[in-house]
Amino acid sequence: MxxxxxxxxxxxxxxxxxxxxxxxxxxxxxxxxxxxxxxxxxxxxxxxxxxxxxxxxxxxxxxxxxxxxxxxxxxxxxxxxxxxxxxxxxxxxxxxxxDSNWLTGVIPEVLSQEDKYGSVNIGQGQKLQVEFVSANPTGLLHMGNARGAALGDSLAALLSMAGYDVSREFYINDAGNQIHNFALSLEARYLQQLGHDVPFPEAGYHGEDLIETVKRIIEQDGDKYVTLEEDFRRESLVRQALEEKLHDIKTTLEDFGVFYDVWFSEQTLHESGYVRDTTNELQDKGYIYENEGALWFKSTLLGDEKDEVIIRSNGVPTYFAADIAYHRNKFHRGFRKVINIWGADHHGHVGRLKGAMQALGYNPDSLQIILMQLVRLIQDGEVVKMSKRSGQYITLRELMDEVGKDAARFYFILRDPDSTVEFDLDLAKSQSADNPVYYVQYAHARLCSILRQAKEQGYETDIEPDRNQLALLNSNEEKDLLKKIADLPGEIAISAKMAEPHRLARYVLDLAALFHTFYNSQRVLIEDTDLRVARLGLIKSTKQVLANILGILGVSAPERM
RNA sequence: GCGCCUGUAGCUCAGCUGGAUAGAGCAUCUGCCUUCUAAGCAGGUUGUCGCACGUUCGAGUCGUGCCAGGCGCGCCA
CATH class of the missing domain: 3.30.1360.70 (Arginyl tRNA synthetase N-terminal domain)
Structure with a gap:
C-alpha cells in the first residue's frame, strides 16, 4: 500500500x-x-x-x-x-x-519502486485473459480494429499493473461461412487475373488487397490452380491467403505496439471435436432442442429474448457454437476472469454467450464483455460506411503512416469505449501536431533535458533527498505535483476495477500539466544544494510516473523532442 | 415495434459508488523566451449538462416519460 x-x-x-x-x-x-x-x-x-x-x-x-x-x-x-x-x-x-510534509514521502517510494511504482495487488496473481481485435483474417485491419487494439492492449497492461497474471489473446476466425466467401472471392480474383471472365460473388470481399494477394500467388505458382478441382483450388488459395493475411495482421499490430501471448485458431476447435463435445454437454444438461432439422440453444431459459441456432439443419455448427466452445476452453485453461473487447454491433450476442457459460456451469460474471462503439469514418464531411466486404475503409497501416503510432493510440485511448468516435483522416492529419499526446511527451522530454543538463553542470543526480531536504518542497506547484504522483496507485486501482484505461490517459495529461506549471514557476538547477536535491528527486519521480503510464498506454516516452 | 449505447462550451471529449462555484484540449483574445526545451506558462471569453416530471439535505450523475442520433433484433459473423 x-x-x-x-x-x-x-x-x-x-x-x-x-x-x-x-x-x-x-x-x-x-x-x-x-x-x-x-x-x-x-x-x-x-x-x-x-x-x-x-x-x-x-x-x-x-x-x-x-x-x-x-x-x-x-x-x-x-x-x-x-x-x-x-x-x-x-x-x-x-x-x-x-502537515505540509505528509506528501513528500512519496518521492523515496517512486525512486525505489521505479517502474513498479503505481502497482497494486487487487488481482492477487489471478489468471486473467484479455481477448481483443480478433479481426477476420479476410482483409486488412481498419480503424475499428485500431481502437480495439489500443483499448485491449492498454487494458491488459493496466490489469497486470493491478496484480493480475494477464494473457493477451487473438482469436482467429479461420473457419465457417466467411472463409467460404473468402475462398470464392479469392477464386474469382485469381481467375480474373488470369484473364478468365468470371463474375465476382455477391457476398464477396471487395477489398483491393485481395487482388494483390492473388497476384502474389500467381507470381509464385502461376496458373497451376486453374485446372485443379474446385474444392482443391479454393483450399489452396485460402490456405496461402490466410497465411499472408495473418502475417500482415500480426506485423501491423506489432508495429502498433501490440504483442499477443496466444493466437488461437477457431479451426482447431472444430478439428479436435471440441465444438461437438461442448454441444453434447449442453445437450446433456438439457439446453438443446431440435426444430426444423436444426439444433437450438435455449437462451430464453436464461433470460434471453430468443433461442439461437447452434447446429444448422445441414449439420454445420454456427459461429455461436464455436464461440461457446472457445469460451468454455478459456475457462478450462484456468482463467479466473475473461475479458473480451467487442464492437458494439455484437452486443446482441453478449447475453447468449453469458447464458451459455452459465449453462455449462461457469459464473457468467467471470466473462466480462466490453462493448466499444464503432468508429465512424468521415470523408468530405460525409459518413462513409466502412466494411470489409465493400472494401471501403481506412487501414490501421494508413493511420499509422499518416498520424503516427503514438498519436493514434492516444487518440483512441483518451476516449471512453462507449463514445462513438468520428474519425476524419484529413482532419486527423492536419491536427496531428495538436494531439494531446505531444503535450505529455514534451513534459517527459523536458524532464530528461533537465537531468541531462544537471549532469553536464556537474551536479550529482543520483543522491536520494533526505527528509529535511524533501520538507523544502512546499510551494503549491510542488505540492500539487506530489499529490498527483501520490494518487497513482489509487488511480490504477480504480481504473483496473472498472476496466477503464482511458482514465489513465486523463491522469497522465493532468500530471503533465502540473509539471509544466511547476517548470514555469520554479527552477531545478539552482545553487541551493538541499532544495536542488529535493527538486531533482521530484522531477525524477515525475519522469518515472510519466514513463510508467505512457508504457501502459503503449505510447513512447521520448528523451528529446 | 422491442433491446443496448450516446446527447455536457463554437469543435473533440472528461466528469469515480449522487456532493461544495460543471472541467480539459482545440479555436479565439491579452501578456510571458539574454535563466533547466515557447510542442510551454499565466490570464480573459465561451454552458437552458437534449426536454419534462420525480426521488432528497443535495441530481450532469439515480427513476419514469418524451425528443434526436448510432447499433442490434439471420439456420451471417
Whole structure:
C-alpha cells in the first residue's frame, strides 16, 4: 500500500471509529454506517482531504449535517494522522488540513519502486485473459480494429499493473461461412487475373488487397490452380491467403505496439471435436432442442429474448457454437476472469454467450464483455460506411503512416469505449501536431533535458533527498505535483476495477500539466544544494510516473523532442 | 415495434459508488523566451449538462416519460 493510501486509510478508519464512539456515548443514533468517501476537495483552499460522512448520516440520525459533523469531530482521534486542522464547511463537509510534509514521502517510494511504482495487488496473481481485435483474417485491419487494439492492449497492461497474471489473446476466425466467401472471392480474383471472365460473388470481399494477394500467388505458382478441382483450388488459395493475411495482421499490430501471448485458431476447435463435445454437454444438461432439422440453444431459459441456432439443419455448427466452445476452453485453461473487447454491433450476442457459460456451469460474471462503439469514418464531411466486404475503409497501416503510432493510440485511448468516435483522416492529419499526446511527451522530454543538463553542470543526480531536504518542497506547484504522483496507485486501482484505461490517459495529461506549471514557476538547477536535491528527486519521480503510464498506454516516452 | 449505447462550451471529449462555484484540449483574445526545451506558462471569453416530471439535505450523475442520433433484433459473423 502506498504512503498516501496508508494515511487515507488511517483517517478513514478513525472517522469510522469516531462515528461508532458517538453512537456508544449516545450522541448519534444510527443503525448502519453508510459508505462514505474521503477525498481531496475540489478547491485547494478547502484543505487536503474532505469527507461527506456527516451528510450521509442525516437521514438516520435525524440531525442537521453540520451538527453531526461537530459530534464526529469531537470523537475523532487525530494522533498519527498528520491532521493539523479540521473544519466543517459548506453543507456539512468535514475538511482536514494535513502537515505540509505528509506528501513528500512519496518521492523515496517512486525512486525505489521505479517502474513498479503505481502497482497494486487487487488481482492477487489471478489468471486473467484479455481477448481483443480478433479481426477476420479476410482483409486488412481498419480503424475499428485500431481502437480495439489500443483499448485491449492498454487494458491488459493496466490489469497486470493491478496484480493480475494477464494473457493477451487473438482469436482467429479461420473457419465457417466467411472463409467460404473468402475462398470464392479469392477464386474469382485469381481467375480474373488470369484473364478468365468470371463474375465476382455477391457476398464477396471487395477489398483491393485481395487482388494483390492473388497476384502474389500467381507470381509464385502461376496458373497451376486453374485446372485443379474446385474444392482443391479454393483450399489452396485460402490456405496461402490466410497465411499472408495473418502475417500482415500480426506485423501491423506489432508495429502498433501490440504483442499477443496466444493466437488461437477457431479451426482447431472444430478439428479436435471440441465444438461437438461442448454441444453434447449442453445437450446433456438439457439446453438443446431440435426444430426444423436444426439444433437450438435455449437462451430464453436464461433470460434471453430468443433461442439461437447452434447446429444448422445441414449439420454445420454456427459461429455461436464455436464461440461457446472457445469460451468454455478459456475457462478450462484456468482463467479466473475473461475479458473480451467487442464492437458494439455484437452486443446482441453478449447475453447468449453469458447464458451459455452459465449453462455449462461457469459464473457468467467471470466473462466480462466490453462493448466499444464503432468508429465512424468521415470523408468530405460525409459518413462513409466502412466494411470489409465493400472494401471501403481506412487501414490501421494508413493511420499509422499518416498520424503516427503514438498519436493514434492516444487518440483512441483518451476516449471512453462507449463514445462513438468520428474519425476524419484529413482532419486527423492536419491536427496531428495538436494531439494531446505531444503535450505529455514534451513534459517527459523536458524532464530528461533537465537531468541531462544537471549532469553536464556537474551536479550529482543520483543522491536520494533526505527528509529535511524533501520538507523544502512546499510551494503549491510542488505540492500539487506530489499529490498527483501520490494518487497513482489509487488511480490504477480504480481504473483496473472498472476496466477503464482511458482514465489513465486523463491522469497522465493532468500530471503533465502540473509539471509544466511547476517548470514555469520554479527552477531545478539552482545553487541551493538541499532544495536542488529535493527538486531533482521530484522531477525524477515525475519522469518515472510519466514513463510508467505512457508504457501502459503503449505510447513512447521520448528523451528529446 | 422491442433491446443496448450516446446527447455536457463554437469543435473533440472528461466528469469515480449522487456532493461544495460543471472541467480539459482545440479555436479565439491579452501578456510571458539574454535563466533547466515557447510542442510551454499565466490570464480573459465561451454552458437552458437534449426536454419534462420525480426521488432528497443535495441530481450532469439515480427513476419514469418524451425528443434526436448510432447499433442490434439471420439456420451471417
Amino acid at each position: 502506498s504512503l498516501y493510501e496508508r494515511i487515507k486509510k488511517k483517517i478513514y478508519n478513525n472517522l469510522e471509529e469516531a462515528a461508532y464512539r458517538a453512537r456508544e456515548n449516545g450522541k448519534l443514533a444510527y443503525d448502519e454506517l453508510p459508505a462514505f468517501v474521503l477525498e481531496e476537495p475540489r478547491e485547494r483552499q478547502l484543505g487536503d482531504l474532505a469527507t461527506n460522512l456527516a451528510m450521509l448520516l442525516t437521514k438516520q440520525c435525524k440531525k442537521a449535517p453540520r451538527e453531526i459533523a461537530e459530534i464526529i469531530l469531537e470523537n475523532l482521534e487525530i494522533t498519527d494522522t498528520w491532521i493539523t486542522a479540521s473544519e466543517i464547511a459548506g453543507p456539512g463537509f468535514i475538511n482536514f488540513r494535513l
